[in-house]
Amino acid sequence: MAIIERPAAVPATVGSVAAPEVVTPTQALGVFRRPVSSSGWKSWLFTVDHKKLGIMYGAVALFFFLVGGVEALLIRLQLAAPDNTVLSADQYNQMFTMHATTMVFLFVMPMAAAFANYFLPLQIGARDVAFPRINALGFWLFLFGGLFLNSSWLLGGAADGGWFMYSPNSSALFSPSHGIDFWVLGLQITGIASLIGALNLIVTVLNMRAPGMKLMQMPVFTWMVLVVQFLLLFAMPVITVALFLLSFQRNFGATFFDVNQGADPLLWQHLFWIFGHPEVYIIILPSFGIISEVLPTFARKPLFGYKFVVFSGAAIGFVGWGVWAHHMFASGLGPVSVAVFSVATMLIAIPTGVKIVNWTLTLWGGKLWFTTAMLYAIGVIVLFTIGGVSGVTHAVAPSDTQQTDTYHIVAHFHYVIVGGAVMGLFSGFYYWWPKMFGKMLSERLGKWNFWLMFFGVNLTFGPMHILGLQGQPRRMVVWPEKLTGDGFFDMHFWNQVASVGSFVIGLGVLIFVINIFWTWKKAPLAPLDPWDARTLEWITASPPKEHNFDRIPTVHALDEFFHRKYEEMDTEDGPRLVKVKSAEEVLAEEESHADAHIHLPSPSYWPIVLSAALPIIAYGVIYNLMLSVIGTAILLLAVFGWCLEPSVADDSDYDPPAGGDSTKELATLG
Amino acid sequence: MDRSKETVSTLGRMPSTRRHWSRAALLTSVGLMLAGCANNAPQDIFEPKGENSKKIDTLQRPVFYIAGVVALIVIGVVGYAMWKFKDRGQDIPEQTHGNPKLEIALTILPAIILAGISVPTVITVFQLDKKTDAECIINVTGQQWWWEYDYATGQCGDVKIDKPIVTAGELVIPEKTNVLLRITSRDVIHSYWIPALNGKRDAVPGRLHTLRMQADQPGIYTGQCTEFCGLSHSRMRQAAVALTAGDFQKWVDNQMKDYVAPEAGSLAAEGEAVFTANCSKCHQINDLKNADGSPVLSEPDLYVVPGVAPNLSHLMNRTAFAGWTFDLLTDECRVKLWNAKPADFGAMYLKGITPECFEQVALRDWLRNPPGMKPMFVDPNNLSSTGGKYRGMPNLNLKPDQIDQLIAYLLGRN
Amino acid sequence: MFTTGSKLFLGATALSIVSAIVFGASVGGSAGMLGTIGLISVSVVFAFLAGINLFTRDGNLAATESDVERNAAAAQAGVGRSMWPLAAALGAGGLVVGTISKPVVFKVSFIVLLAAAAEWMVQGFSERVSADSKYNEGIRKRLLHPLEFPLLASVGAAVFIYSFSRIMLNIDKDAGRWVFMVIGAIITAVGFVFAAKRGMGKSTVAGIITVGALALVGVGIASAVSGQHPIEPHPAATAAVCLGTASEVQIEEVDAKASQSVAAKSNPLANVYLTSDEQLYALNTGIGNVQYHEITVPRSNAVHVLFHNDSAEPRRLTVHLGTFKAKDGSEGSEEAECTTALEKGGTAFLSFKINKSQLASSTPYRLTVPGVEDQEIKLLVP
Amino acid sequence: MADIAVHDVDHAHTDHGGYDDHAPHATSTGLTNNKLSMWLFLGSECLLFGGLISTYMLYRGRHQTGPGPDQIFDIPLTSVSSFILLMSSLTMVLAVNSAKRKDDRNTSLWLTITALLGALFVGGQVYEFTSFYHEGLGFTTSLFGSSFYTLTGFHGVHVTLGIIMLMVVVFIMQRDRITGDKAEVVELVGLYWHFVDVVWVIIFTLVYLIPS
Structure with a gap:
């Protein structure tokens, strides 16, 4: 990212001593110069621009989505026939562990982070996030953590304990490969990414809103992201503790889960689910935010009950802390805890219901425009409702003891996560693609994409309800031709339907990928405001300039952009909304008052260097601690290099060097 | 999702030939598909066969109905709105921001429904956790990948048990009796589940959890380990067999009876020697004696991680083996036993595995190469993490004639 | 070039x-x-x-x-x-x-x-x-x-x-506390003095602090070379202690300042109580208030028992883990594990694992309290 | 543990946001970005220590082998070290005070004193750990060993990182590298330092004092 306002270039002379044609510092310093390029691969590698980082987050998350998808297809292929042998038991266990881990930690969360990164500053009218380098660090940690995690496939097998990694099955005695070590350390690394991302975005939202924007005037997406960041802020340290305990046990012989020493394996379950349940809302709320933007836009009316939606989101985030033990109704907690958590879990259905009601009422009386984004958003309402009500059936604890760990649960949470979270993210893709890339994804391919995915999801996960209620447990590498003892149990049909369905989803995703490439190569430029949108991110160019806004917009209302375009006019038929300005006119007005001084931070080497140190330390923990020492040295170097680095590059970093009496300040510390 | 009981229960148990019929249904029509789904499913959670599961059923059935209705209403409203408010060139609607009264009403409505559900839920939770009225106590211990049952000494229903009984895979209980299972584990977490009799309860090492079991009538009720427990999680099954008090007494008597040594010189006697030499390291057969008259004591704690292996004293009184995964009964006999009327069931079950009903194939395969049938952690070259112990049964490299002898011997263990 | x-x-x-x-x-x-x-x-x-x-x-x-x-x-x-x-x-x-x-x-x-x-x-x-x-x-x-x-x-x-x-x-251990306190006090005091004496130059202050730190480092190196004061490992409870055959001194050392309470009490196999009149009984988890004197213990199972001492005497709970022949065929001695001696009202966990059937042991498996006669809880291990 | 270093230092120090450098206080909450993020970070840390303390409390008294807490704790010694750590909070306050008064000399002085007191505390902890180890309590000995060393070790690492942060601030101040708001930097380190002290008070109470 370049600095917008640079001191005027002065002749390239340095030094006061003789010899006019001395070596210029930039040339002599060679590689030690700070990166300043605003184009080319370096501009991506060392960028601190939230938009570039958002795009990279998205691209990497999509890559992991495909990886996790292939894992899912292999699982369904294995389960397509009785006593199948596509995968061995060991491979199958690795496959479902990594499918869940990849989808949760390496796809849905970072994809939400991608949207948050890109759109949150735009939606609140900021030029960047509060800590751009930390933002970059978060991305690189996520990428390196994800790669580290997946490198276990090549180094003796991936983790095989399920994503919930219950102890003592996760101890070295029962899982001797390094898979779980990779899992623990990989999640530790991506966990840091989430934590610092959370700090960054919370500060950004709380501190850097455009003038006039009150909290209750923030777009719902921003609100939901804010709630999610608070959840992350408090949930990540808990899983960090759990992961530390596990890795100390596996790598250094600690006794935390050693039953023979008197340990209680439920400790892990509590720690994991205290993190794990908020995690569910971490996954789903960004998607709720996205469709709360998409529905009003395409219904041409504001979100019904904005305050209720916001408060119910916050309520979900809050109550979400008090329900973790509903994952443990069969774990033997005792009746009092079970009863309390059962009722608390029912409570959380209320704010969720509020959201669904409000989305439905947003559609009511609108002027509905069925774009692909809109279809996905409506798909979320429908599928999430199904997932939600099946969720209520397991909030009833006694009923849950019959359903938990069966395919009924698999059906439930896939309706919630695929139907709720993933479909919401796809809605976001179609809605915001023109903003991010200046080109619209093909609506024709998009419709194909949507309908294939919608039917695929129902075909895959619908039958799982039935399988579960008929008593098929989860995580079974095979379902037998005949079950022992009876010989009548027919699991064939619905298992096969589910397998077919999964490939329909796969086809849908393939069409999406094709759509991306088609759009990239063939699509014409998109209009400035293709959807007649409502929020701040559309009051700027598509894609936005590096500094986002030429002038920081002043906010007067919720749906600021809409109110700049439309005004209520009195006509013969009473008051009517009339378009008074086009998007281009609104933008032109902003540009004509462009700010004179805009400072943006310069790119930096340190985020990528720092984040590269962590996998080195992690490999060291697994293989040889000397490697960790080297990693730590790199880490320390990077941390302090970071701290001593000015926010804006030295003049001498530019070619030709600016030099002269720079007035630029260093960062607050060093 | 909201599968109603009607389709399930009216069809009843279906003979195995109907399976092919349902396969045809796959290709034909939706109606037939539904019938396919309603095929007999012994682990169906909507077919309670005991007091506890019936309590759960009474609670969950209305919840499922309500859930279904709510989902249908929401989807219906969304569908109607999509049709009704489609963009047909109408004006941009009024920019209303909501209707607080409606909102509050729609918040309170689900709250009332949920409050209505929560009261019976809490009551049922406490009812199902009652521990003071047990008439029989059985310790249930899970390990990779099978279940062990220890009958504690004392009363069990009307029957007195004098010395501890140890068995595996098949839990035998007296009917109409409140049995309290005390569930734990020797290695990783497992979960004990007999859907027809009660919900599941995790077996957590170092902890003891209780689970009530009560069956209304004699019969066999299947279930499966439901907590992921490693390689052969999918091949860790269990069943509960309920018998009348009289039949249960007979079963206990049989468990207590003295060891029946095979006739000297018979194939089975050779099998006894093979067993003592190879199998008795881990598997206990009660009262089996060495040549010098000393008892043969198994020492599984030296060879396998959980420190136990199934007690085989009465193997042929069980209908399946190896984590209750492979049948000992032929298909024909199994169907007969399964379809037996409650009144006849006990007698038929207590006969055990008779030679004519004995399904040898699986047992032979098992003796030839156990890990080939059920994935286990038994590669002798790869035991560094377990200190040289196996998790599961290794391949003992038995010769075909040794297998013949063993089969003959084991057939007498009833 | x-x-x-x-x-x-x-x-x-x-x-x-x-x-x-x-x-x-x-x-x-x-x-x-x-x-x-x-x-x-x-x-x-x-x-x-x-x-x-x-x-x-x-x-x-x-x-x-x-x-x-x-x-x-x-x-x-x-x-x-x-x-x-x-x-x-x-x-x-x-x-x-x-x-x-x-x-x-x-x-x-x-x-x-x-x-x-x-x-x-x-x-x-x-x-x-x-x-x-x-x-x-x-x-x-x-x-x-x-x-x-x-x-x-x-x-x-x-x-x-x-x-x-x-x-x-x-x-010395006791002197250590004083040294610790004194060094802390000196550092703080030096801070206050220097803060007050503004006349002192920066480099003087830095010099004095450096000299002080170096002195400490010097003494530290000297101490490292001269070794450390003797630290005795705490004796662990042996079978002899549990069975009451060890010397008084040994027993006292084991019990010195032993912990008396546990935080989590979830799901042991049984709660064992020694009443104020020195009666021993067990409550089996999962079964109401029935007093047991015989518990069936599955083999090879890590079993936790929670011991409550309500008698006036300090008491420990001992589990007798049987007597086995050694590898060379000679008769072994009885194995046992125990809690530390608990004061009245104290609770402690006792965890044990019995791997062999009772037939393998020449002495019975049981729970006893040393010093309390004729009270025991039999452990049945099939 | 290294990753903790990352958070700490990130939040103690700063980055420049998109806003104009010349108006660093123009935030919606009035708190600077750095200070807000430090508060949030400490909130997050509360749950980290919460998890560790819960683990310790859950396993209190459940160890099977090795010495128990009452047998090895040297309460007088730990009381002294706790007091020294508390004193360092006082000297930290003085450092922040001096920094606000733009008194560079005393700021450096008090930061150094704070760092020395912190180092004294950690030295005491190293001594304590060594003694415990020789008394028979290793990291892998028992549940008590594992959970005690993990909890107090995490705290010790936090103090150590704090010391390094203090020292680096002193170095940087000596070399005039802070041209931004010095007082704020000192205050941020101070916030962290006080947090670590408060956590120690909780640990000292729950771990050392209650079981005896």
Whole structure:
């Protein structure tokens, strides 16, 4: 990212001593110069621009989505026939562990982070996030953590304990490969990414809103992201503790889960689910935010009950802390805890219901425009409702003891996560693609994409309800031709339907990928405001300039952009909304008052260097601690290099060097 | 999702030939598909066969109905709105921001429904956790990948048990009796589940959890380990067999009876020697004696991680083996036993595995190469993490004639 | 021609190859292997860097023009004083000494050499960057501060912490507390005095603090050399203690200040109570209030029993774990485990695992309380 | 543990946001970005220590082998070290005060004193750990060993990182590298330092004092 306002270039002379044609510092310093390029691969590698980082987050998350998808297809292929042998038991266990881990930690969360990164500053009218380098660090940690995690496939097998990694099955005695070590350390690394991302975005939202924007005037997406960041802020340290305990046990012989020493394996379950349940809302709320933007836009009316939606989101985030033990109704907690958590879990259905009601009422009386984004958003309402009500059936604890760990649960949470979270993210893709890339994804391919995915999801996960209620447990590498003892149990049909369905989803995703490439190569430029949108991110160019806004917009209302375009006019038929300005006119007005001084931070080497140190330390923990020492040295170097680095590059970093009496300040510390 | 009981229960148990019929249904029509789904499913959670599961059923059935209705209403409203408010060139609607009264009403409505559900839920939770009225106590211990049952000494229903009984895979209980299972584990977490009799309860090492079991009538009720427990999680099954008090007494008597040594010189006697030499390291057969008259004591704690292996004293009184995964009964006999009327069931079950009903194939395969049938952690070259112990049964490299002898011997263990 | 930078790296390459050979030849075993591999990798890295420097001409095409090099102001300016050659020489000397004496000397010297080389290199490099010595200094700082600051801070802190802990280990345990307190008080007091005496120069203050810290480090090193005060390991409960056959002193040592309470009491197999009139009974988990004197314990199962002592005497719960023949066929002695002796109202966990059937043991498995006659809970192990 | 270093230092120090450098206080909450993020970070840390303390409390008294807490704790010694750590909070306050008064000399002085007191505390902890180890309590000995060393070790690492941060601030101040708001930097380190002290008070109470 370049600095917008640079001191005027002065002749390239340095030094006061003789010899006019001395070596210029930039040339002599060679590689030690700070990166300043605003184009080319370096501009991506060392960028601190939230938009570039958002795009990279998205691209990497999509890559992991495909990886996790292939894992899912292999699982369904294995389960397509009785006593199948596509995968061995060991491979199958690795496959479902990594499918869940990849989808949760390496796809849905970072994809939400991608949207948050890109759109949150735009939606609140900021030029960047509060800590751009930390933002970059978060991305690189996520990428390196994800790669580290997946490198276990090549180094003796991936983790095989399920994503919930219950102890003592996760101890070295029962899982001797390094898979779980990779899992623990990989999640530790991506966990840091989430934590610092959370700090960054919370500060950004709380501190850097455009003038006039009150909290209750923030777009719902921003609100939901804010709630999610608070959840992350408090949930990540808990899983960090759990992961530390596990890795100390596996790598250094600690006794935390050693039953023979008197340990209680439920400790892990509590720690994991205290993190794990908020995690569910971490996954789903960004998607709720996205469709709360998409529905009003395409219904041409504001979100019904904005305050209720916001408060119910916050309520979900809050109550979400008090329900973790509903994952443990069969774990033997005792009746009092079970009863309390059962009722608390029912409570959380209320704010969720509020959201669904409000989305439905947003559609009511609108002027509905069925774009692909809109279809996905409506798909979320429908599928999430199904997932939600099946969720209520397991909030009833006694009923849950019959359903938990069966395919009924698999059906439930896939309706919630695929139907709720993933479909919401796809809605976001179609809605915001023109903003991010200046080109619209093909609506024709998009419709194909949507309908294939919608039917695929129902075909895959619908039958799982039935399988579960008929008593098929989860995580079974095979379902037998005949079950022992009876010989009548027919699991064939619905298992096969589910397998077919999964490939329909796969086809849908393939069409999406094709759509991306088609759009990239063939699509014409998109209009400035293709959807007649409502929020701040559309009051700027598509894609936005590096500094986002030429002038920081002043906010007067919720749906600021809409109110700049439309005004209520009195006509013969009473008051009517009339378009008074086009998007281009609104933008032109902003540009004509462009700010004179805009400072943006310069790119930096340190985020990528720092984040590269962590996998080195992690490999060291697994293989040889000397490697960790080297990693730590790199880490320390990077941390302090970071701290001593000015926010804006030295003049001498530019070619030709600016030099002269720079007035630029260093960062607050060093 | 909201599968109603009607389709399930009216069809009843279906003979195995109907399976092919349902396969045809796959290709034909939706109606037939539904019938396919309603095929007999012994682990169906909507077919309670005991007091506890019936309590759960009474609670969950209305919840499922309500859930279904709510989902249908929401989807219906969304569908109607999509049709009704489609963009047909109408004006941009009024920019209303909501209707607080409606909102509050729609918040309170689900709250009332949920409050209505929560009261019976809490009551049922406490009812199902009652521990003071047990008439029989059985310790249930899970390990990779099978279940062990220890009958504690004392009363069990009307029957007195004098010395501890140890068995595996098949839990035998007296009917109409409140049995309290005390569930734990020797290695990783497992979960004990007999859907027809009660919900599941995790077996957590170092902890003891209780689970009530009560069956209304004699019969066999299947279930499966439901907590992921490693390689052969999918091949860790269990069943509960309920018998009348009289039949249960007979079963206990049989468990207590003295060891029946095979006739000297018979194939089975050779099998006894093979067993003592190879199998008795881990598997206990009660009262089996060495040549010098000393008892043969198994020492599984030296060879396998959980420190136990199934007690085989009465193997042929069980209908399946190896984590209750492979049948000992032929298909024909199994169907007969399964379809037996409650009144006849006990007698038929207590006969055990008779030679004519004995399904040898699986047992032979098992003796030839156990890990080939059920994935286990038994590669002798790869035991560094377990200190040289196996998790599961290794391949003992038995010769075909040794297998013949063993089969003959084991057939007498009833 | 070779550029300045590449000369340096070529030299370093040669040096590291030589040291790899010397080291590999002189030090054997896995440490030697590791060290040699390390040194070889270092030489590869240096060679690589030398190659890059040669290829890029130190990143500067102009640098190859000898004119520019000669005319550059920095090339003519006097080279400033530098402590790095001295440090490097010390390090190299230590390295040689280290190979024949203690490995720790070798390691420290190696680190010193490495640090000196790095500092020297960067200093040398930065002195030639431009004609502006102030600017050159800036470059040096920019490159080295990220390394120096954290290293100095952490090394300084580590040396201080280590020295102080050695002093504490060296002196008497009771005196230690006073020393601890006094040092803390002195540091704080010095802070207040210096804060008040504004007349003192910065460097005076820094000097005094440094001298003080160095003194502490010196004493610390001396303490480390002289060793530590005796620390006795706590005796563990043996079968003899549990069975009450050990000497009084032994038993007392085991019980000294034993813990009396547990935080979590979830799901033991049984709660064992010793009543105030010294009756022993068990409550079986999962079954109401029935007093048991016989518990069926599955084999090979980690079993937790929670012991509550309500009698007035300090009592322990002992589990008798049977008597087994030793491998050579001789009769073994009875095995047992126990809790520490609990005061009235104390609770403690007793965990045990019985692997063999009761038939294998010549004595019964049971729970008893030493000192309480005729009270026991039988453990049935099928 | 290294990753904790990352958070700490990130939040103690700063980055420049998109806003104009010349108006660093123009935030919606009035708190600077750095200070807000430090508060949030400490909130997050509360749950980290919460998890560790819960683990310790859950396993209190459940160890099977090795010495128990009452047998090895040297309460007088730990009381002294706790007091020293508390004193360092006082000297930290003085440092922040001096920094606000733009008194560079005393700021450096008090920061150094704080760092020395912190180092004294950690030295005491190293001594304590060494003693415990020789008394038979290793990291892998028992549940008590594992959970005790993990909890107090995590705290010790936090103090150590704090010391390094203090020292680096002193170095940087000596070399005039802070051109921004010095007082704020000192205050941020101070916030962290006080947090670590408060956590120690909780640990000292729950771990050392309650079981005896």
